Amino acid sequence: METKQILETIRMIEEEKLDIRTITMGISLLDCIDADGEKARRKIYDKITRLAENLVQTGEEIESEYGIPIINKRISVTPISLIAGATDEKDYIAFAKTLDAAAKKVGVHFIGGFSALVQKGCHKGDKILIDSIPRALAETERVCASVNVGSTRSGINMNAVRDMGVIIKKTAGLTADTQGLGCAKLVVFANAVEDNPFMAGAFHGVGEADVVINVGVSGPGVVKRALEKVKGEPFDVVAETVKKTAFKITRMGQLVGMEASKRLGVPFGIVDLSLAPTPAVGDSVAHILEEMGLESVGTHGTTAALALLNDAVKKGGVMACGHVGGLSGAFIPVSEDAGMIDAVNRGSLNLEKLEAMTAICSVGLDMIAIPGDVPAETISAMIADEAAIGVINNKTTAVRIIPAPGTNVGDRVEFGGLLGHAPVMGVHSFSSADFIARGGRIPAPIHSFKN
């Protein structure tokens, strides 16, 4: 018995909040397509409840036997625009309600895939789905929506970018009683990935198998604690320490994923190598950056620190598991990270710096509250900026932003649970309306002459 290692593992779980963030079952709904909406929904409900029947129970068994918390059990499905597009229905709210009912039946926290992929253009189903998003999110509890508006190979669909600004505002309006909580379940992507286990942006891509288990790991607290032991050492030591820690964290993801896959009789897809924070004390990505020597996250040096962290996590994690996928990078959501919230309140972190940070890590402007009266065009312009970063740099970027109705800069928006709370952040007051009104497409970038 390696007693030191045993105690280290226990300490990581108990004191440093190491956990498996999510086990996500991806389910293809392509075989549920039917011209009759009612029939399609029945097939969807039956398939999800059949395949995921034991997902939550299996997760809990593994949690108990191995003594490692598995925070979320989730489901992702084929983008609904592809399934519902076969019907002649005028809105897809009923599909969202079916997903919600199936999620509640099997007991998962969230179900993702109320999605459309419109990076180059919209088919009929995409348009209807996008228009259905505000009501779908307001009238369901566990459904998450996402829209992919750009990709490196096809450029940015600026019509969709324009529409999404309006959709986000409408979603906030319809969920005004919860300060726009609906928007926390809506992600606008560029270069969306097909095997992401994390919400709200998870969907099951059309290139995926019929059913698959993906796992997302976590553990910012473990990395922070490891770096406390190398105070003042050069960055070579910092990188090495992060790598070693990421290896151990990822091994847990591999073990849990393998075990879940075996017990459920479902193929194991990928481990998403991410550092996902929670609002709990000691579970913050921002605090890791501050441990590297920054007084407050957002100050000069933050981008470099995050770049090192993000890269070292991947290097350590890749060796530790069979297949890597999903978003794989450090997440920097504001409301879900105590250190980020403090930095905004201190005035060291603003939207411009956050945008710079998204250029080198996963995933984008995430869980950011802005005043409720910010115009839709400004939100669209923020989406366009993020999409441009993703498309040019060949990486995934996303916007999950909450224009909280009735709030002003400096107010606090409470989402509750893992979604945390967010200080309302200021945006530019100068208009982007004429820019967004143009519509059309921003062409795909050239991938030579890199500068």
Place this chain on the structure above:
Amino acid sequence: MRAILTVIGKDQVGIIAGVSTQLAELKINILDVSQTIMSGYFTMMMMLDLSNAEANFDEIKQALAKKGEALQVQIKIQREEIFQSMHSL
């Protein structure tokens, strides 16, 4: 199935006796033991073989947690693989 048992708490008379009696009652075999006092705390680790145990894992866990309360120590039981896989390939 093999599992690792960890017992941490304030040192006092009868911890090892109490834990091993409970394990015997559950028909769990002890394969290896390591015990020390770390920063004033009683710290014991045991490698267990659960293959002859009649109760299921959750029942075993509960019985041990209850024993822990009586002995005023924290008793945890986890499958061995978690420790192996974290530190080695």
